[in-house]
Every structure is written in structure tokens, then in C-alpha cells.
Amino acid sequence: MERKYSKQRDAILKTLRSTHSHPGAQWIYDKLKPSIPSLSLGTVYRNINLFLEEGSVVSVGIVDGEERFDSRVNPHPHMVCCRCGKVADLPHQTDRDRSCEPEAGGLPDGFVIDYRKTVYYGICGECAAVSRIEARTPLETAVQEPAGSRTVL
Amino acid sequence: MERKYSKQRDAILKTLRSTHSHPGAQWIYDKLKPSIPSLSLGTVYRNINLFLEEGSVVSVGIVDGEERFDSRVNPHPHMVCCRCGKVADLPHQTDRDRSCEPEAGGLPDGFVIDYRKTVYYGICGECAAVSRIEARTPLETAVQEPAGSRTVL
DNA sequence: CTAAGTGCAAATCCTTTGCAGTAAT
DNA sequence: ATTACTGCAAAGGATTTGCACTTAG
Numbered sequence: 073m074e075r076k077y078s079k080q081r082d083a084i085l086k087t088l089r090s091t092h093s094h095p096g097a098q099w100i101y102d103k104l105k106p107s108i109p110s111l112s113l114g115t116v117y118r119n120i121n122l123f124l125e126e127g128s129v130v131s132v133g134i135v136d137g138e139e140r141f142d143s144r145v146n147p148h149p150h151m152v153c154c155r156c157g158k159v160a161d162l163p164h165q166t167d168r169d170r171s172c173e174p175e176a177g178g179l180p181d182g183f184v185i186d187y188r189k190t191v192y193y194g195i196c197g198e199c200a201a202v203s204r205i206e207a208r209t210p211l212e213t214a215v216q217e218p219a220g221s222r223t224v225l
Numbered sequence: 226m227e228r229k230y231s232k233q234r235d236a237i238l239k240t241l242r243s244t245h246s247h248p249g250a251q252w253i254y255d256k257l258k259p260s261i262p263s264l265s266l267g268t269v270y271r272n273i274n275l276f277l278e279e280g281s282v283v284s285v286g287i288v289d290g291e292e293r294f295d296s297r298v299n300p301h302p303h304m305v306c307c308r309c310g311k312v313a314d315l316p317h318q319t320d321r322d323r324s325c326e327p328e329a330g331g332l333p334d335g336f337v338i339d340y341r342k343t344v345y346y347g348i349c350g351e352c353a354a355v356s357r358i359e360a361r362t363p364l365e366t367a368v369q370e371p372a373g374s375r376t377v378l
Numbered sequence: 379c380t381a382a383g384t385g386c387a388a389a390t391c392c393t394t395t396g397c398a399g400t401a402a403t
Numbered sequence: 404a405t406t407a408c409t410g411c412a413a414a415g416g417a418t419t420t421g422c423a424c425t426t427a428g
Contacts, residue, residue, distance in 0.1 A: 073381085073382075074381085074382080074428090075382080076381080076382050076383065076426080076427050076428070077383095077426095077427065077428090078382085078383055078384080078426085078427080080383080080384070081383080096417090097417080097418080098417085110384080110385070111384090111385085112384070112385045112386065113385095113417095113418090114384080114385070114386075114387090114418085114419075114420080115383080115384055115385070117417090117418060117419070118383085118384085118419085118420095119383095121418095121419095133286070133287075134286075134287050134417095137392095137393085137416070137417065138416090138417065139417080139418085151332075151333070151336055151338070153336070154339070160333045160336070162332075179304075179315075180304070180313045180349070180350070181349065181350030181351075182349070182350030182353050182354070183304055183306070183313070183347055183348070183349050183350055184347045184348050184353060185304070185345045185346070185347040186307070186346050186347045186348070187345075187346055187347075188343060188344070188345050188346070189343070189344050189346065190341060190342070190343045190344075191341070191342050192338045192340075192341050193338070193339050193340050193341070193342065194336055194337045194338040194339045194340075195336070195337050195339070196333070196334065196335070196336050197333070197334030197335030197336055198334075200335050200337060201335070226406090226407075227403090227406085227407080228407080229401080229402050229403070229406080229407050229408070230401095230402065230403090230408095231401080231402080231407085231408055231409080233408080233409070234408085249392090250392085250393080251392085263409080263410070264409090264410085265409070265410045265411065266392095266393090266410095267393085267394075267395080267409080267410070267411075267412090268408080268409055268410070270392090270393060270394070271394085271395095271408085271409085272408095274393095274394090287392095290391070290392065290417095290418085291391090291392065292392085292393085
């Protein structure tokens, strides 16, 4: 099944590559609908699935019931804000991170691993700020904890 | 809202704790339906959500569109077979794995991390065996690669 | 011309929810 | 008696799919 050019597919991939928001299908659709009024959501889904198959896009996972995608396909972890659903890239894994591989002896039976997905969950800066305002304790919370101080798993 | 006893909830949690299969709601429902014929799927979903809130169960993630759960709530990575959807526990993370934490400097803005989820994707032993049979190249593939030899990410 | 791609709407599938009845405290 | 919990069925929301039409090659 040879591939033919389509302006929709082209636009969808460009949209994916133009953002760091790790969008879902609906977001892409909303973004493109004004410039391609005939576009349908089904077409967005169909083309994303093509991209996934050919590896030009990867799935970050499902956030609030919606699958989110990333056109940066080199393996790297993501962070998800549990409050607003924002997804952010984490700096690509360093060599230190290889120690995160499962210990060979611990692998069940003949399981062969293809790839790993790591996602960190927490609260993003903006949502944390909102929490502080809503809590109406500006003076106490104004003192920022040093970055990473709670980065304990 | 104080909690009342219910035999359904009790049975659902026991079922979750009695298996290593990381089941989804439907699996639990099917397992319990014979002994509790009145059970409804909605009740399974409602109670799982209670368990998630109180932390007596965690979500492993979504496999083939279905959310899968684990009653072993200490943080540990999982493996998912992309072929059959089987989910397995990995030995709990060792101290070496702390290096998997994102580097503090790399965290975007004021993001605060609560927890991490790591999932390894691959092919389980049984599915690999099936592939070998279907490929009808038993002699060549009978020579097993040493465990972990393909554990490269 | 012919095979791939699209738009649309219907269909799926998992999950949630409203409501009336049931059971625990 | 009060309030939580259940069963049922309907509703929801994301994703897929069948089909007739359009478009690239």
C-alpha cells in the first residue's frame, strides 16, 4: 500500500512538529480546522495512527482519558501535571539513566524488552501558584522551596 | 461520607489482592459474577475508584484501551506484552534506580513531582514462543538469546 | 484509470452517572 | 430511620470504521 501525498496529513504532522504541548487528536483538529475547513476528526485519528506505525510520532500516554502524542521520537521521559493535564518533556536521559533498566535476572520468563516509558506525575508551576492563591496564604507560600527539593520518589 | 461495609467491595478488593494478573474491571467482574450473580459492572468501577482514592490500589496504566490495576501499591515498574497485553511486576526498584530521577536542574519551572510510573514494553515469553512456531523456523530460533541480551533502551 | 485518502455519520468500547430500590449502621 | 451502596440502563467521551466521494499518481 503505497503512500500518497495528502495536504491533511502534511498539515497534521507539521502541527505536531510545531508544538511542545504534546497534543491530543482534538487539539490538532481545532488548530487546523480554520485553515482546512473540510478537515474531519476521523482523518486526524487515521493519520496519527499512520505516524505511530511508521514511527514518526510516539504516544506519551493517556491523560484524562485522551491520548497525547509527541513528534520528538528520541526516548525521553515526560512530566504530567495532575491538575491541568499539561505534559512537558524532561531533558533526555543521560547515561546515568541506564541504571534504570530492569536487572536482567529479574525479568520474568523469556520477556524481551523493546522500549521503556517513564512518566513523572506532579503539579506544574502555574497550578502550584494557583493553589497558593486559593489557599490565601501568600506570605507563607511565597517562600519558594529550592527547585527539586521535593523530587523524591 | 463514612464508609459502610459491602460484600461486593470486599470481594472486589480480595479479588484484586488474589491475583498477579493486574486485571481490568471486566476481568474482576467476570471472576466474581458466578459467586455474586447480582453484581454489576458499574459497582466494580465505582469500588475500584474508591480504592484508587484511598490508595489501596494503583493504576498500572491503560493496555489496549482498558485500565489495569495493581493492589501491590509500593512503587515498582511493570512490563507489558505488546502482543497479548499481559502485565507483570518487575522486581522493586533498587537504590541504583534513584538515579532515574530527573535531574533537578532539568525540571521545568516550578514543577513538583509526586510519583513516577515506569513501564517496559516488549514481548512475553509465551508470545515469543508462538512467534517462533508460526515462523516455522524452530531450529534457528530454538537457540535462546541469553536473558537480558536485548534489554537495551 | 485505480488506489489511496477524506468526510461524514454510525458504531464501538470503556467508563461514568442518575435513579429507584437494598442493605448496613 | 438514615445514609451508603447496589443494579440497571442510559449517557458520555474518545476512537474506529463503513461507505460514497475526492484526489494524487
